[in-house]
Amino acid sequence: MEYILKNGIVYDPANEVNGEKKDVYFKDGKIVEDVSSAAKVIDVTDKIVMPAGVDTHAHIAGPKLVLGRLYRPEDSRRGVTQKTKVERGESGFSIPSCPTTGYRYSRMGYGTVCEAAMPPLEAKHTHEEIGIIPNIDVNPLTLFGNNWIVMELAKEGDIDGLAAFISAWLKITKGYGVKIVNPCGSEAWGWGMNVHGYNDSAPYFDVSSKEVVRALAKANEKLGLPHSIHIHPNDLGHPGNTPTTLETLDSLKDIVKSTKKSASVRDQTVHCCHMHFHSYSGTNWRNAGSGAPEVAKFMNHCKYATGDVGQVTFDETTTMTADAPMEYDLYRLSGLKWVNADIECETAAGIIPCIYSKKAPVSALQWGIGMELFLLIDNPWQINLTTDHPNAGPFTRYPRIISWLMSAPKRNQMIESHEIHKWAEKRTMVASIDREYDFYDIATITRAANAKIHGFHDRGNLSVGSNADIAVYDINPNDFDPSKNPDAVERAFSRAKYTIKDGQIMVKDGEIVSTKPSHVIWSNVKGMEEQEKDIIDKVMPFFKQYYSVKWENYKVHDHFLSNPIRVDVE
């Protein structure tokens, strides 16, 4: 089927197209140079056309999501809707059910989402959920940072072994890249402890967080994976954690980026997720302040690191992370119902509901820090829009964040009218920054940069040959001032005029008109078969003795893969 998307105002930062009026052609799911006269014309005159959104970091499928849904029916009830001929009925606000997740992303014009934490032992579960999420492609990142075998290999300094291990485990779990969460800290949580700072070691294993992260970064570049290491540093959410964050990023400055073709799309060697949680100053919550200027200064001088913000959105949400000791700290603070889920030899996870209130000083400060990161980091290619869904807020709030970024008056009004607590004014400099994002910047931080960071060449852009993943928003940028109309911006980005995925129209006028099964994207390293066999033979005695499942039942069977897209890495 051929289509012409006619007369749209196109924003395609990957190809440096900034608001040009032009047509976009696509055929059989791909963007093409030209189409025949039989092509169907979709008139989008003077409306914003962008590549479909790519989410750098969210938690949408997997065991901890399900624990959240299981123990928070009050959240599920918040989003219940009736079944229609097209949709299966929704539920949930901060932790929507799988079908709901797909529909809501689609409505916002998104096409690809990274599931940021997949424990290998329960990878089957993650894939089973991905199979049920409609309309979006998902690339899950496998957790490596607290894996016992990784820690042992890092201690030995066996980078070759580690590379083979990553290669083998990505195949076993059908993962896309390397995720590191609170390295060594989640292992310490096995004994109810945590690590403090980047140079602290996990008990017994006697290997520091720094050694693990550096070893994984080296192994990642050795393999030339499409995505760099994706790190959630130590000390998340603790006042005064900025030095840890900067030390973590700084320690990777000598890592040489792979020259392989598979790694050629991205520029970075490290991606630091939800940076706002890692940019606090002070020593406790009484004197806490913003470390964002420092972090932004570092990022502005740094060519090898990217990040996403994890912006707080002032909602009642559900925090969930593999950083289990941090979740326990939150439990001690708030006393709300706490979930913990330790996974043998690999990782841990924690969940707790969280209410980010506009009237709460800490929430206001967190909001300000996130905004500062957006506004003080100069290069939009280095910073992505996320809420670390559902940790700082649900992904359905992205349009609202866009409206804040595009409107300094809106931000100032929130601060000056004391709609939000004065800490945002007193302890951050948001009120004094008048930078505003334009649509080109927005397209960068929500699709182009995100795709580049994840090493996708076939999405996040409108190049010929790329997937026909396109979003159209009902705004005429030539006749519209986003700075003065934040609410209209939010409305438009919440309900895409069209969302097109692989050439199929999924959303029209903000409503789902069709659905399609999702794809799962995973990395397949080729040419390491020998080394993989060696490392598997080496860890097999350990596996047999200390895991609670058999090797044959550990790996993700093909049965669980929904329409896999295999990314081959030579």
Place this chain on the structure above:
Amino acid sequence: MSYEPPITDYDEIVENCTCAFCGCNCDDLDYLVKDGHVVAVRHACRLGASKIMEDLDQRLVVPMIRGDDGELEEVDWDTALDKAAEYIANSVRPVFYGWSETSTECMKEGLDLGQYIGAVLDNQATICHGPSLQAVQNAGYPIQTLGEVKNRADMIVYSGSNAMNSHPRHMARYSVFPRGYFRQRGRFDRTVVTMDPKFSDTAKMSDKWIGFEQNGDYGFYNAIRAVIKGKKLTQEVISGIPREDIYELVDEMKHAEFGVLFFGLGLTHTLSKQRNIDIAIKMVMDLNKESKWGLTPMRGHFNVNGFNIFMAFETGFAFGVDFCRGYARYMLGETNTIDLLVRKEPDVFLVIAADPGAHFPNGANQHLAHIPVIQIDIHWGPSTELADVVLPGSFIGVECAGTSYRMDGVPIYMKKAIDKPETCRDDEWIVREIKERVMKLREEPNVAPKYIPNPAAE
């Protein structure tokens, strides 16, 4: 127990099969197969082995329909499926109950049908660990995988659970006996405590037995919490346990490096029901201030956890989900099977891989006797006597493959080892067939003409 010589007469061994009995989902079983039958099972406990080997005992092999004379008559598949579809298509309040002994793949078909027709989907949690789930929703859920227990735990507590009888390999494979990474001496490195009014077989294996009074659970845990928080007990004896014993126990619990509480229906179904679990969860949370503790409910069926997980990621609710209004509704005491049956609401009851005839209270079963019951199962049971349509399924993990979730949430793909009897069908196929036939018979009710957003989610 008399000596049984090992089986030597077999054609092949199928390794790493998963046991389809309790929530342990032992995935290390070897089936010895001869002439298409499992003649022996290695590594399994007696419960698992006998279920797998005696798969033909009282096996339902042909579809049946209850005739006008009240007797079940053998019919062909088409007739039976049409009859089942007709009952469902003509119903206004269907309930689909069971699911805990079938695969998530089959549940998927069931959910599709349930959403299409507006049914209630519920599983055995409603009569077993339902109160536990309720407590989880009240208080939280600090759990860990079973391998974590094996590698780290130096204190194991069984409360209201007789694992030696109900989950025979639990202690051997996961908790008490195995040599773990940090517990190289296995049993000798662990302290085992059983809390149970009965001196059970598990208690016999334990270092310590706390035989509190029946229904004394809540008071006992309350006392433990008080002592953890540094309070003095004023009563000499609490729930039948001298206070000195409680002080001593709390001291041990606080000094454990990694403790785990396994609780069974003995805790969920005594007087205070979900409040017992509430306080047990709170106790575990308190203990985490001193040390590291977790808990795990001892789930009974091999995929009872799977249904809760499946429904949570599909619909947002764990069990007792009612679609009759076209959207998911979950209200304990309202949308659960027993409550519905006692209120005489359902007009068709589909039971798959469960035996309400044996397990439901009398009042609920009385209503079942008055409405059409469709049974999908592999064995005869009291429910067969209540059923109007009987559809013989196949044995997950033996005759067909499928996904299940262990009690700790670890997913396992259970593989197929032998062929099913010729006249039986896979559960997944049966439910899909019914679904397709219902879709032909009846247009979808309760569908909104267009999407109406829920303001609460805006």
